[in-house]
Amino acid sequence: MSTASRNRRTVLACSAAVIAMTGLSFAAVPLYNLFCKVTGFAGTPMVGTAATGKTSERIVSVAFDANVAPALGWRFEAEKTEIRAQVGVTQTVFYKITNTSSRPMTGIATYNVQPNQSGAYFVKIQCFCFTETTLQPGETLEAPVVFYIDPEIELNRELASLKSITLSYTYFPSKNGQPVAETKGDGNQSKL
Numbered sequence: 001m002s003t004a005s006r007n008r009r010t011v012l013a014c015s016a017a018v019i020a021m022t023g024l025s026f027a028a029v030p031l032y033n034l035f036c037k038v039t040g041f042a043g044t045p046m047v048g049t050a051a052t053g054k055t056s057e058r059i060v061s062v063a064f065d066a067n068v069a070p071a072l073g074w075r076f077e078a079e080k081t082e083i084r085a086q087v088g089v090t091q092t093v094f095y096k097i098t099n100t101s102s103r104p105m106t107g108i109a110t111y112n113v114q115p116n117q118s119g120a121y122f123v124k125i126q127c128f129c130f131t132e133t134t135l136q137p138g139e140t141l142e143a144p145v146v147f148y149i150d151p152e153i154e155l156n157r158e159l160a161s162l163k164s165i166t167l168s169y170t171y172f173p174s175k176n177g178q179p180v181a182e183t184k185g186d187g188n189q190s191k192l
Contacts, residue, residue: 054151055088062149064093065168071180072173073101074135079142088151090125094142095169099135106134108174114166121153122165132174 062085064078075098085091099105109129113119128143135141145167153159173180 055086056151056154058087058154059084060087060149060162061085061164062091063164063166064095064145065166066095067168067170068107069170069172072107072171073103073105074098074107074171075100076169076171085149087149087153090146090148092144092146094144095128096140096142097133097135097171098140099137102137104134104136106132106174107171108132109169109171111167111169114168115162117156117159118149118153118162118165121150121156121159122167123148123150129169 061082063082064080066076066078068074068076075096077096079094079096083091083093097107108131111127111129113122124145124147126144126146128145133141133143147167149165153162
């Protein structure tokens with residue numbers, strides 16, 4: 001094999017590696033999000049369509065935390081700050097979101113569950129998270145979260161003494177379905 005032929009193969013291999021790495025870098029965030037949703041990693045609740053039908057006698061306190069980024073002129077709170085949930089039984093809790101600013105504002109909520117290990121067993125059936133919401137000045141929206149704690153939690157020895165879970169949401173200003181780090185004043189166009 002000639003030197004030119006080896007050089008051409010090396011250039012092609014390096015080019016293919018660069019293209020593959022670039023593609024993977026763009027796919028990393030969606031793939032990580034998918035991994036977290038499938039496994040419950042990092043406190044990411046599982047997503048389900050209905051409860052399993054199995055229940056347990058175990059009761060777990062579920063606390064609801066509601067936060068708003070400083071740049072978003074909204075008030076955000078859960079109807080109840082805590083409930084006692086029977087494992088396997090579907091629960092519904094409402095959050096109230098109010099635009100307290102003088103302009104229409106758009107926000108998007110992110111969430112997590114603490115402790116992290118419980119995320120694999122906290123199954124959301126319905127949620128307002130990752131859905132862009134626009135509220136007019138003074139407008140209020142009530143949004144439900146429907147969930148259950150998977151009875152499979154009983155098989156996890158590390159969580160045998162778990163007595164409470166916290167579901168935490170944070171609303172951020174958003175643009176095109178993505179959270180925005182900062183805005184100029186009271187609801188003006190977002191800076192990216």
